[in-house]
Amino acid sequence: MKSNGNQKRISDYYIGLDAGTDSVGWAVTDPEYNVPRFRGNAMWGVRLFESANTAAERRQQRTARRLNARKRQRLGLLELLFAGEISKIDPAFFIRMKESSLFGEDTTENSEYPLFNDENYNDRDYFKAYPTAYHLRNELVSSDKPHDVRLVYLAIHHILKSRGHFLFDMELSGEYHTVDDLLDELNKRLLNEYGVKAEFKDKEAFVSVITDRNAGITEKKKRIKDLAVVKGETEQLDQLDPMEALYMLTGAAVNPSALFCDESLKPSKRLTLDSDISETADDLAETLGESRFDLIMQLKRIFDAAKLSQMLGSHQYICKAKVEQFNTNKSDLRRLKDFVKENAPGEYNEIFCKKKDKLNNYAAYSGRTRRSGEYSCKREDFCKYLLKKLPGLESADGYGDIFRKIKNNDFLPKLKGSENSVIPNQLHLKELKKILDNAENYLEFLSARDGDGISVKEKIISVFGFRIPYYVGPLNTKSPNSWAVRTDEKIYPWNFDNNVDTEKSAEAFIKRLINKCPYTGDDVLPRESLLYSEFCVLNEINPLAVNGKPLPAEQKNEIFDELFLKSYSKVTKKSIGKFLLRKGYIKEGDEISGIDDTVKSKLKSYHDFSRIMGVRENREMIEKIIKAVTIFGNDRKMLKRWLEKNCGDLEKSQVDSICRLSYGDWGNLSETLLTGIYTPDENGEARSIIQMLHETNNNLMQLLSKRYYFGENAEKYRNEKYAPSDSLLDMMDGMYLSPAVKRSLLQSIKIVDEIVDARKSAPRKIFIEVARDREKDNVKERTVSRKAKLTELYKSCGKEYTELYNELLSRDESELRKDALYLYYTQLGICLYSGEKIELERLSTDYDIDHIFPRSRIKDDSLDNRVLVKRKYNEEKGNKYPLKKEWRNKNMPLWRMLRDKHLISDKKYERLVRTEELTEEELSSFVARQLVETRQSTKALCAILKAIYGDAGTKIVYSKAGNVSDFRHENNIVKCRDVNDLHHAKDAYLNIVVGNVYDTKFTGDFFRNIKKYADSNSYSLNAVFKFNVNGAWDTERSMAKVRSVLQKNNILVSRRSYEAKGALFDLQIMPAGKGQLRIKENKPIEKYGGYNKITGAYYCVVEHTVKGKRSRSIEPVFLYKKTLYESDPVAYCREILSLEEPKIIYPRLLTGALVEIDGKRLYICGRTGDSLSCRHDYQLALSASDEKYIKALSQHVSRCNAEKNDNVPLSLKSDISRENNVKLYELFVAKLQAPVYFRLFSKQLEKLQNEAEKFRGLSLTGQCRLLLEILKFFKCDRQLTDLSAIDGPSKSGSITFNKSLDKVKSAFLINSSVTGLYRYKTDLLK
Secondary structure: OOOOOOHHOOOOOOEEEEOOOEEEEEEEEOOOOOOOOOEEEOEEEEEOOOOOOOOHHHHHHHHHHHHHHHHHHHHHHHHHHHHHHOOOOOOHHHHHHHHOOOOHHHHOOOOOOOOOOOOOEEHHHHHHHOOOOHHHHHHHHHHHHHHHHHHHHHHHHHHHHOOEEEEOOOOOOOOOOHHHHHHHHHHHHHHHHOEEEEEEEHHHHHHHHHOOOOOOOHHHHHHHHEEEEEEHHHHHHHHHHHHHHHHHHHOOOOOOHHHHHHOOOOOOOOOOOOOOOHHHHHHHHHOOOHHHHHHHHHHHHHHHHHHHHHHHHOOOOOHHHHHHHHHHHHHHHHHHHHHHHHHHHHHHHHHHHOOOOOOHHHHHHHHOOOOOOOOOOHHHHHHHHHHOOOHHHHHOOOOHHHHHHHHHHOOOOOOOOHHHOOEEEEHHHHHHHHHHHHHOOHHHHHOOOOOOOOEEHHHHHHHHHHHOOOOOOOOOOOOOOOOOOOOOOOHHHHHHHHEEEEHHHHHHHHHHHEEEOOOOOOOOEEEOOHHHHHHHHHHHHOEEEOEEOOHHHHHHHHHHHHHOOOOOOOOHHHHHHHHHHHHHOOOOOEEEEEEOOOOOOHHHHHHHHHHHOOOHHHHHHHHHHHHHHHHHHHOHHHHHHHHHHHOOOOOOHHHHHHHHHOOOOOEEEEEEHHHEEEEEOOOEEEHHHOOOOOOOOOOOHHHOOOOOHHHHHHHHHHHHHHOOOOOOHHHHHOOOOOOOHHHHHHHHHHHHHHHHHHHOOOEEEEEEEEEOOHHHOOOOOOOOOOOHHHHHHHHOOOOHHHHHHHHHHOOOOHHHHOOOHHHHHOOEOOOOOOOOOOOHHHHHHHEEEEEOOOOOOOOOHHHEEEEEHHHHHHHHHOOOOOOOHHHHHHHHHHHHHHHHOOOOOHHEEEHOOOOOOOHHHHHHHHHHHOOOOOOOHHHHHHHHHHHHHHHHHOOOEEEEEEHHHHHHHHHOOOOOOOOOHHHHHHHHHHHHHHHHHHHOOOOOOOOHHHHHHHHHHOOOOOOHHHHHHHOOOOOOHHHHHHHHHHOOOOOEEEEEEEOOOOOOOOOOOOOOOOOOEOOOOOHHHHOEEEEOOOOEEEEEEEEEEEEEEEEEEEEEEEEHHHHHHHOOOHHHHHHHHEEEEEEEEEEEEEEEEEEEEOOOOOEEEEEOOOOEEEEEEOOOOHHHHHHOOOOOOOHHHHHHHHHHOOOOOOOOOOOOHHHHHHHHHHHHHHOOOOOOHHHHHHHHHHHHHOOHHHHHHHHHHHHHHHHHHHHHHOOOOOOOOOOOHHHOOOEEEEEEOOOEOOOOOOOOEEEOOOOOEEEEEEEEEO
């Protein structure tokens, strides 16, 4: 961002931005919507870039590296503690251990055995005595007789390598939770949150069922049904089915809709606890909601505890259970082999020995002789294979137990596998302490103490349990990401507390990492804060209405007091209705609306602390405690210390209760926003947001609208308290933005900065529209066709609608895409205003689709706001609302029946039955929706632009995508994303036009007098552009100007180049003889294999000697050796690239750089052997009619794909035909003959010319598909074209050029600014 003073001056022009996750369209206009020119170029364009990933994969790799590094640190410390003692008897022991993975000839010692190489004891003796590490651990746990110190080391080494999970709190009890304990906790939760519970006739028997390893899921479910009794009121059982929850504990797959009694969850995948839920945790939490997801995780903990109980059996120590399992596996395998030899001798080799891809036999499952890259399978696949291969096993005498294990996927469980993830660290610790206690009797060094009085034994235990608290962060203070407060002394697990100030580190963590409120800039509140919880509840229940009329604030506050403060049961629309009915505020039949069926928010922390201490008299202290609980997370030791220091008056029982609380997240808003920003009420008294939430029916968005002063005052507070940062990245810190959105915003701001620099002043207005973050907002849902949905719903409608049902079955899916016909069936063929039967044959002439809420007042074209009615009743209704009283009285039973059968939604029903006029607040909110953005990404861009250009007086205006889309539709302006990238710039231009009209028309004065404007019918959201808007829209001239600009394609396109980061190479190790990079320096690829697909950070142009001649080429700079290249590029070229006499010509050619090779403009994308893969830089320009036709093709093919049917009828509005397809085919062929495309796709052009007749012979949909494939040639991305329909290659159109520049006539690097307004060339051959 330049600081040359231009951002402080303003002039009369506008900037429009259309920010997406992989592009930013931009445009500049004057107030008349003309696009000015700069240095001969029109000032509008597109910035393209790779969408930033969520860093999930990088985070997983980083986490894995960190875990491995910490494991190495633990084992290194263990070696340090044992080194002196072991070196006395075997000085080379640790060297042999570290070289155990090498071939004998590659080791330092060249010894025959990697572990024990004594004269009287070697590895053969060791493995004979201890087939597994668990056998050794068992020996040392069971005996205090003297053992070789190396054996003790190996046992502890095995424990420290995999020390179990830390999910259970060991600070308070020192023991892990049993299944019995966890079931009690589950019942408490069910009772508190859902008002239901599961009572057990025999709890001990129930626990034995879910921990029974020999019983299958079906058998377990049957036994559970006999043992458990579900209790709760009908209404409460409508929220959760406890029996389904108990079934999940058997490993059964359950549909979330059945578990939570929620039809909306039917499309969701079935859930099973016998899987790693963490892999899909984000998607699951998004789908279910936080509270429901937490319940699933609690069930998962019980399931894992049951699996642990199965694993342990009657044993106290893991090692004993594992040894028993080893012996059982050995016996079962021997018996299975005996069975096969006796009953299927011809299958023995295939079942136990043969190696083949997709063969799920014992060799693939056991992996005992498997080499890198060979096929392997899971236990479930192995068991399925055995069941299919050995059908006689079930009836064979003496093999019933083996058959049951195979059937239950429990045959030959591996001692080292995913099942071990359920083992808590407490069990490993128990075993470690027992081994050390026994060894202390004969290994004196374990009792030796250092100068601080800490023994070696105590040090080992501290190494086992050591974890750096997340709020302390990296201990390396030289790291830019470090905030730890520590001494300069070397830190070990046993001196960590003495050398790290955890409290000050936690304070630094708060300042550094807690997000900021988007409105005030202050720290956000903990999500479970008393204040934030109160806000969430009020914000959710404030829209409550009865028969469409907002609930009086006094009654709403009674609901808050009685149902939320005094009760912890889950609150639903039904329970609210019952409360209001009991109080006499409503009567039977009144409709509750405005909220979902279940209120998601609750006062969890209020009820938690009500049980621990009084809330009212301790509110301030409780808020501090909640913050501490949120920060310190599961570090109970630190939390306990904080409580003792800061809340010394608490009793021990209170401290223990607080330490059991689990609050793990932060809200979105600050305390300042909720309690410290004010607006005058109708009496002129200052009121805060939390006060107004109590005293009115407004939610937060309504309170932040122009009707009140909260938004304005919050912005003023932020500007006064926080000076704008000079760094864009600093501005984005603390904002809830994904990496994809951050990159988009950064590019947007750079574009505006360059435009301001070019114009020497800031614009009068900046219009912004930010696309949704696909990673975040794109919740995966199963698409249900309209026909399938209706067919399912009609099954509950009874025999009287059989004729209509049969008629529906005969309909094609494509017919039901017409809204009128779909509404006809959802209304059971009845007009919803008159109650008369609809004559289907006169549907297009005598009936209209009407908007219940008038479209002049709210832009809502959803099916929830539309009904199919007779035309005369539509005309009679006109622009009025609510519906006529006689219509309501007559049709109420019909509407209720349709709602009860889910043919119409609750929202549509509420709009139909409502008796109240639209309130002033509603009218304001309807218009505000067209002007205000609630998405965090858009607000973030707005805040940053205001901070930069606010002093100049630039106004930042939201331009809603829906308004621009409506404008396009109403004026027949085509947008086709399939043709090129230029539509982004045209969207940015329209953001200016449409945004300016809305911003100019709907001012603060308009909102303050909206009722007057509505009563006089002087505004209509349905006809904004049909009337003049002074200074923004002239009905006679403006539209002509807009059309004239949009017809042009003189749009600048630039692409972001970048340095690649992330994984250094493909982490899958290739087999011996394959790979590009050694695993380690002492492991040659020929023997040990290597890594493949080495990542290149960027490229360089190098001149070097080849066969005595000087040559010039574009070479990769590998990420793993980037440091070497940047310190000594010549050495890099010699040592890594093996180049002779290298000379760097151009040091840094980024991925995505634009080069011009012999006149062809190409973006460098990657490497393929000795070639560079590319994408071209030639945007295809077509007429509006051709774009419209291609859009129709795309929509038709999408429908065919969705329905898996190439014979889907064409849309009535479509002009798709064989004749028009041939014309487009010929147009594409003609376009490919243009020099810019011919030089790239000459072979493909020849194929298309030769196979024109084959194209004509394709089916209509086949032609459409091929045309869309051919279109890929023209797109500036890396999509390949499938020409197999005309006997061409299935992957055609890749663009490459040889990295050598010796044979090219010209080679230039084209450097472009972010907008493309500035460009210059660098000759790569000079």
